[in-house]
Amino acid sequence: MPILLELFLTFFKIGMFTLGGGYAMIPLIQREIVEKRCWVAESEFFELLAMAQSSPGPVAVNASVFVGYKVAGKTGSIIATLGTTLPSFLIILVIAAWLVDYRTNPYVESFFKGIRPAVVAMIAAPLYSLGKSMQIGVAGLALAVAVALLVAIAGVSPAILIAIIAAASLLIGLTRKPAPEKNSDANIP
Amino acid sequence: MLPLIQHEVVAAPHCWLSIADFIDIVAISQMTPGPIAINCATYVGYTVASSTFGAMIATFAVCLPPFIIMLTISSFYLKFRENHYMEMIFAGLKPAIIGLIAAAALTLMNSHNFIDYKSGIIFAAVFVATIAKVDPIKLVLASGLAGMIIYF
Numbered sequence: 001m002p003i004l005l006e007l008f009l010t011f012f013k014i015g016m017f018t019l020g021g022g023y024a025m026i027p028l029i030q031r032e033i034v035e036k037r038c039w040v041a042e043s044e045f046f047e048l049l050a051m052a053q054s055s056p057g058p059v060a061v062n063a064s065v066f067v068g069y070k071v072a073g074k075t076g077s078i079i080a081t082l083g084t085t086l087p088s089f090l091i092i093l094v095i096a097a098w099l100v101d102y103r104t105n106p107y108v109e110s111f112f113k114g115i116r117p118a119v120v121a122m123i124a125a126p127l128y129s130l131g132k133s134m135q136i137g138v139a140g141l142a143l144a145v146a147v148a149l150l151v152a153i154a155g156v157s158p159a160i161l162i163a164i165i166a167a168a169s170l171l172i173g174l175t176r177k178p179a180p181e182k183n184s185d186a187n188i189p
Numbered sequence: 190m191l192p193l194i195q196h197e198v199v200a201a202p203h204c205w206l207s208i209a210d211f212i213d214i215v216a217i218s219q220m221t222p223g224p225i226a227i228n229c230a231t232y233v234g235y236t237v238a239s240s241t242f243g244a245m246i247a248t249f250a251v252c253l254p255p256f257i258i259m260l261t262i263s264s265f266y267l268k269f270r271e272n273h274y275m276e277m278i279f280a281g282l283k284p285a286i287i288g289l290i291a292a293a294a295l296t297l298m299n300s301h302n303f304i305d306y307k308s309g310i311i312f313a314a315v316f317v318a319t320i321a322k323v324d325p326i327k328l329v330l331a332s333g334l335a336g337m338i339i340y341f
Binding site: 013015016017018019020021022023024026027028031046047049050051052053055056057058059060061062065066069070074077081084085087088089091092093095096097102103106107108109110111112113114115116117118119120121122123124125126127128129130131134136139140141143144145146147148149150151152153158161162165166168169170172173174 | 190213216217218219220221222223224225226227228231232235236241244245248252254255256258259260262263264266267270274277278279280281282283284285286287288289290291292293294295296297298301302303304308309311312313314315316317319320324325326328329332333334335336337339340341
């Protein structure tokens with residue numbers, strides 16, 4: 001299959017099953033992109049999440065842009081974003097155009113009553129294995145808990161937290177072991 | 190993003206929609222696939238312009254800024270990821286990402302998503318199945334079906 005078509009179909013599938021908000025996309029991306037197709041390495045996946053969460057806009061769009069760009073450049077990011085947004089676009093269009101009584105439809109209502117707690121479980125369950133594979137340690141765990149509480153309870157913006165933590169880890173890294181000058185510039189073209 | 194959309198489409202100078210219509214649109218956006226903000230934009234675009242073209246324009250516009258910003262970040266990242274300083278930054282960010290995902294899960298543990306003890310059972314079952322690496326698409330379909338059996 002041509003890579004662009006595969007990219008489109010994969011993200012179409014992900015867009016189709018991202019029910020209950022953009023975070024529901026995380027387990028889908030992990031399965032379809034990281035495990036099945038290996039377009040993004042496991043270690044890269046965490047970095048992708050950091051970027052997608054701190055950049056403005058829906059996490060789902062941001063993640064599509066990154067994966068699309070990595071797989072097939074700018075065209076790839078356009079194709080992936082189209083794939084993600086098209087299923088919901090078509091469904092909304094049908095509902096809006098034919099004024100389908102969707103919201104109060106008892107089938108839809110009961111379907112979503114089942115899905116909502118499931119989505120929360122799908123987001124929460126991988127946390128333990130994620131933490132383990134990242135080897136974050138006790139200090140990392142404390143930081144993770146602090147971030148979770150600050151965002152969920154105190155309502156601090158994730159982008160601001162990411163910026164502060166990024167700056168702090170750069171500072172700590174620099175004071176611990178100064179970067180060898182050759183190495184630090186080696187990858188700048 | 191939703192308060193922003195509300196402010197722009199319900200309040201002056203646009204006054205495109207009544208607050209009741211907007212609340213309806215948000216509810217439908219939550220019950221359709223895809224990011225809520227984008228669904229909302231599609232719906233508002235269709236309603237305000239009464240055309241598919243309006244829906245396309247609104248959806249395109251709401252995707253464009255994040256698209257451009259994320260494209261810039263992605264190309265920057267792919268160029269500099271081996272860089273020593275970038276590695277330092279991402280090492281520190283790892284726990285923060287775990288924290289952000291945990292925050293998302295915490296925020297979703299509310300009375301909208303958990304309506305009774307049966308929600309708790311679905312949560313527990315899917316939690317175990319996710320750890321056992323069951324395909325998330327199958328889990329979404331199975332839990333929706335379970336919902337129809339339990340609640341219909």
